[in-house]
Amino acid sequence: MKWTEKAWDRIVPIYEQIITMPFNQELLQGSLSKERFKFYMAQDAYYLGEFGKALSTISGRLRDLDQVLAFSQFASGAIVVERALHEGYFKTLGIPDQINPSPTCLLYTNYLLSKSAYSNVEVAVAAVLPCFWIYKKVGDHIYSQQETVKDNPYKNWIDTYAGEDFAKSVQHALEIADQLASQSSEKLQEEMLEAFEMATRLEWMFWDSAYKMEKWSI
């Protein structure tokens, strides 16, 4: 069984909650409030910058040059392509003056930055994988339900994550994770699964915190 198959089996219960959570259900229906989506987009703009840095760090730590190149392309994809999506929405929703990360956003980004710098590089790759794979699965799921939805204002978001370009990056990231896992001990593979599960949990928390428009309590 491939490492990625084991990884998906492990997070199925979290994934099922991700697709049914209010944020994603309302995004699917197009009924999510502009206020909540704007909050999410602002937090996500901060997230993507830090995610891009984590991907660059991983790129510099990989040994195989094809993998180095792939991660450096993923980093520029996160910053250039995904940021363009945000800029489009910021034009219609209004650009926030300053983005201060919410508690969950800071927790998630710091988790990724710390894994990318201090864990085995195999574990670091596993930690960033949900950012690719979960978004692809959620994008595809929401896209597949759009026949009954008219003029969804979140169409560009849905099209980005259900699109071909993103699919190629996701497939490539999955292949790299399997290559690295196949050269790793059982113990290291288990650590990779734990990091993958933790980052999947943090994906759930990120959407939940956007729905609640999470604030610092002090």
Ligand SMILES: Cc1ncc(CN)c(N)n1
């Ligand atoms: C929180 C989060 N996770 C993943 C993605 C998709 N790269 C994203 N835009 N935002």
